[in-house]
Amino acid sequence: MSATIRSAALIGASVLTLAGCASAEPDYMAVVPTGRPEPAAVIQTPVRESTAFTLGTDQPRAPEQLAMQFDKADLSIKVLPDQKAIDAVAVLDFTATSRLEAVVVELDTLLAVSSVQVDGQEIGPDGWSNPEGRMTIRLPQPVEADGKVSVRIAYAGQPRVAPQAPWDGGFVWATAPSGEPWIATAIQPEGCDIFWPCIDHPAAEPKRVDLHITVPSNLSAPSNGRFLGTVDHGDGWTTWNWSAANPNTYAIALNIGPYVELKADYRSRFGNTVPMSFWHLRSDDPVKAQALFDQFTPMMDFYEATVGPFPFGDEKMGVVETPHLGMEHQTINAYGNAYKLDGKGYDWLLHHELAHEWFGNQMTNRNADDMWLHEGLGSYMQPLYLRWLHGDRYMQAELLEQRNQLKNRFPVVSGEERTEDEVYKDDAGPGLDLYNKGSLIAHSLRMLIGDEAFFRSVTRLVYGRPDPQPGNFTTRSATTDEFLAIVNEESGRDLTWFFQGYLYQAVLPDLRQTRDGNTLTLEWITGDGAAFPMPVEVEIDGRRTVVPMTGGRGRVTAPAGAHVLIDPGNKILRRDVFIEEWKAQPGA
Structure with missing residues (x-):
């Protein structure tokens, strides 16, 4: 739903520099505490390139996409490490909200489509087209409002290789230290259509995505949602099955490698139990891996105390080690910070990506122009966590580091529909100010209206209600204007001037x-x-x-x-x- 870069989102707890942001959002997207972009674990130059349309995300939806609800995506994807390719079948279920004569989805033209079916009926080549990566499938007969339609698309090929994940995204085909394939997707800047047919827009999340990921049997494939088990086909290939409710489309992630899983249960302060898992490379120092895993519980406790219940408690809080720095992927956040210590007593990357489960995945901005709701509020959680751990001195030090990084070249919010590129790249939009300035604005707001009004406002923004409990909320979308209305109600005053003076102006008051x-x-x-x-x-x-x-x-x-x-x-x-x-x- 944030996050981050595009959710991606990654932001350092210290001095930050935009790296194309994993936009990650490339979390444009990940940034590191040194203030310099972290070199990607693998930098590869694609032989072929996706179209400009495919490489964009958060673009206006087609009229047909506005006339249907995305009910479910069932994705069967076989990953072929030797060929750096995939062989996949997607079954997409929709409900028409008004008369529908065609189904329109996005899919990268680098992937060759071999079959298209509508409700089991094969559609010939003259019945569908995919120019520039926006695929239109004419229906054999129109579907009226409330009618259902199911589309099956078989496709295969070599997907876009990430030139420098997660900032410039796609597939990462790496090799683990022990010699096995180590593969990940990082697509926040470019969107879900890089490897599966979807509606590449934050307001078009499917209600459910089922994943069936087939990989060599000596590898693991942790992914989004609940684990439904594996099927060993006895021919050297094994399918890993997962099911995720209301996932952010760019957050659907493939992660394949020689992993070891650490598992524990988090006893939530809201009465439920949340499974936690960390998949790390078999070659990692087990002491370092366990030390990182030990940070899961205090971080979860902080977020639940500060914002509210972990949004996906019936699935899992999951993290997987990746050959790129990281990105928020709903219930399976990517982690590639190599267990680095920076003297702050916690792993900034792990903490920031976890923030996006609330700010990005549970609550998703309706348009990239409101991306500060992901990145700014998510980044404010880091100075707050430092206070939670060590006291006021550490919080103030973190806020000062954020203050020193401000650019103030573009407003944080323009008031117009924007694409992720237009907000994450600091030559066109706020860039890292989404993170740092957004965090500092949140702090000034808290100091102005007080803790009770501020944190109640944040909770209402994230859950759509002031009293979230496991089972009484679902994922939602939000805008800056909605947050202002909530803040006005909770504070009992009109703070339009505050939002206008800070968010809609490039210069500081x-x-x-x-x-x-x-x-x-x-x-x-x-x-x-x-x-x-x-x-x-x-x-x-x-x-x-x-x-x-x-x-x-x-x-x-x-x-x-x-x-x-x-x-x-x-x-x-x-x-x-x-x-x-x-x-x-x-x-x-």
């Missing part, structure tokens, strides 16, 4: 100060010149007072010679000239 005798005058200047009545705490010779800032202006008595400190608790995100001067110097 600027707090101007003038002294006239014993009077200190403060004035907020915003990108659009609108009033910004953000109260300001001022410390004068050690004594603190709050200046109301009605209409964006306020005054306070400050005797000549008194030491004045603005916002001593660092509660407000605002322009800081000294940071701009630092960044403007050569080499900064």
